[in-house]
Amino acid sequence: MVYDKGKVITGLVVFLIILLSPLWYNALSGKVEPSLKLSMPKEEKSCIEERMFMRSNHMDLLIKWRDDAVRKGIRTYKGLDGKVYRISLTGTCLSCHIDKAGFCDRCHGYSGVKTPKCWDCHNIPKEEGSKV
Amino acid sequence: MPVLYASLLTLFLILIPGIGIGLFNMKALFGIVVLYGAFLIFISGVIYRVIIWAKSPVPFSIPTVCGQAKSLPWIRQNKIESPHTSWGVIKRMLLEVLFFRSLLRNEKGRLKTGGRLLFYRNLLLWFGGVLFHWSLFIIIIRHLRLFLEPVPSFVEFIYGLDGLFELFTPPLLITDLLILLGIIYLFFRRLFDPQTRYISISTDYFPLMLIFAIVITGLLIRHVQKVDIMGIKAFLIGLFSFNPSLPKESNTIFYIHLFLVATLLSYLPFSKLIHMAGVFFSPTRNLKNSSRMERHINPWDYPVLVHTYEEWEDEFRAAMKDVGLPVEKEN
Numbered sequence: 258m259v260y261d262k263g264k265v266i267t268g269l270v271v272f273l274i275i276l277l278s279p280l281w282y283n284a285l286s287g288k289v290e291p292s293l294k295l296s297m298p299k300e301e302k303s304c305i306e307e308r309m310f311m312r313s314n315h316m317d318l319l320i321k322w323r324d325d326a327v328r329k330g331i332r333t334y335k336g337l338d339g340k341v342y343r344i345s346l347t348g349t350c351l352s353c354h355i356d357k358a359g360f361c362d363r364c365h366g367y368s369g370v371k372t373p374k375c376w377d378c379h380n381i382p383k384e385e386g387s388k389v
Numbered sequence: 390m391p392v393l394y395a396s397l398l399t400l401f402l403i404l405i406p407g408i409g410i411g412l413f414n415m416k417a418l419f420g421i422v423v424l425y426g427a428f429l430i431f432i433s434g435v436i437y438r439v440i441i442w443a444k445s446p447v448p449f450s451i452p453t454v455c456g457q458a459k460s461l462p463w464i465r466q467n468k469i470e471s472p473h474t475s476w477g478v479i480k481r482m483l484l485e486v487l488f489f490r491s492l493l494r495n496e497k498g499r500l501k502t503g504g505r506l507l508f509y510r511n512l513l514l515w516f517g518g519v520l521f522h523w524s525l526f527i528i529i530i531r532h533l534r535l536f537l538e539p540v541p542s543f544v545e546f547i548y549g550l551d552g553l554f555e556l557f558t559p560p561l562l563i564t565d566l567l568i569l570l571g572i573i574y575l576f577f578r579r580l581f582d583p584q585t586r587y588i589s590i591s592t593d594y595f596p597l598m599l600i601f602a603i604v605i606t607g608l609l610i611r612h613v614q615k616v617d618i619m620g621i622k623a624f625l626i627g628l629f630s631f632n633p634s635l636p637k638e639s640n641t642i643f644y645i646h647l648f649l650v651a652t653l654l655s656y657l658p659f660s661k662l663i664h665m666a667g668v669f670f671s672p673t674r675n676l677k678n679s680s681r682m683e684r685h686i687n688p689w690d691y692p693v694l695v696h697t698y699e700e701w702e703d704e705f706r707a708a709m710k711d712v713g714l715p716v717e718k719e720n
Contacts, residue, residue: 265443279536279629313615316558368618369534
């Protein structure tokens with residue numbers, strides 16, 4: 258015999274609803290894409306470093322770039338296959354990844370990363386009122 | 390010795406996926422089978438334990454209160470400590486579950502020179518417990534960003550708040566540090582407090598070490614050997630829509646992190662950690678202190694054949710009178 262059946266079952270149901278939230282939340286929202294489509298550059302074939310490295314470490318690269326440029330005065334970076342890039346967030350990254358909203362922001366939103374504050378100062382091409 | 394056993398076990402658990410992924414690349418096993426298995430064990434284990442508790446009769450009204458019960462109108466009742474209504478019990482329970490109120494009463498006696506025994510309030514245990522549990526809770530909420538699409542705004546908010554310091558990229562999360570602090574305190578309390586140490590066995594140390602290892606591997610894949618968050622989220626969402634695909638991630642530490650979490654999940658229902666559900670089933674906390682207002686019937690009661698003294702005297706009255714024993718009724 259189970260005592261306080263009502264309360265126990267309510268408790269278990271609440272537990273399961275919370276535990277299985279990814280299941281019903283994603284099904285209800287219907288926003289899950291089988292494979293996330295980022296808007297990728299069309300002409301270019303490779304990024305500054307390898308693709309998987311860029312995915313997980315691009316923030317480190319950007320910070321290194323910033324430190325190089327602002328603190329050490331180094332304005333070039335040798336990337337994959339010895340190709341030399343001019344160090345610039347707006348001028349280099351966004352020259353290939355033209356669609357910032359569909360690329361950077363889309364992935365950051367999906368990953369739940371707080372949109373980096375960089376754009377408070379740095380320029381987004383084709384936008385007015387830029388500062389740096 | 391218990392510490393040694395616990396650390397060997399933790400080390401062993403780290404080595405399993407370390408070798409399995411590092412040497413043999415068994416992603417299907419560690420990325421899919423183990424996780425589904427752990428999740429199933431977790432759910433069914435919790436339900437099993439809860440049903441066992443729900444089946445146990447609680448024959449007596451045994452709340453452990455330490456405050457004035459409801460009594461005469463002019464005696465002030467301690468409503469939080471000694472509730473006599475269901476609503477009062479809910480309040481007391483919530484305060485306990487959310488803020489560990491009973492730990493505030495943690496007092497320690499110490500013998501002073503001159504043989505005076507003084508009692509000190511020791512809030513450290515309460516503080517360590519709050520640090521640990523609340524950090525764990527916030528960390529779990531934060532992880533929802535890897536499971537839910539679109540990311541709910543409260544998860545984003547908590548994630549932002551947690552990274553408020555904006556130290557390093559990606560930002561160091563405050564709760565990661567706080568939980569480490571909590572674990573380290575709880576661990577060394579067991580080691581250095583003689584009484585606690587005496588009653589601590591390996592299953593007291595093991596959960597702490599396991600969670601410690603989970604936090605460390607988590608920090609490593611966030612700050613040192615970074616992983617591809619987008620790929621991991623796609624993989625986790627795949628798992629939860631019963632459409633699993635092999636994770637692309639090749640970072641061994643990530644699999645160790647997963648495997649330790651899977652261990653924790655499957656270990657939880659069968660260990661002391663089930664206090665997560667058990668606290669709600671503690672009769673010392675979930676009962677109202679109403680033993681003077683209501684009759685509590687023991688569910689195990691069955692009709693007992695009784696033979697009262699009156700009946701006994703009726704039976705033997707003649708014989709008792711013969712030998713001169715006193716009787717209560719003369720006939």
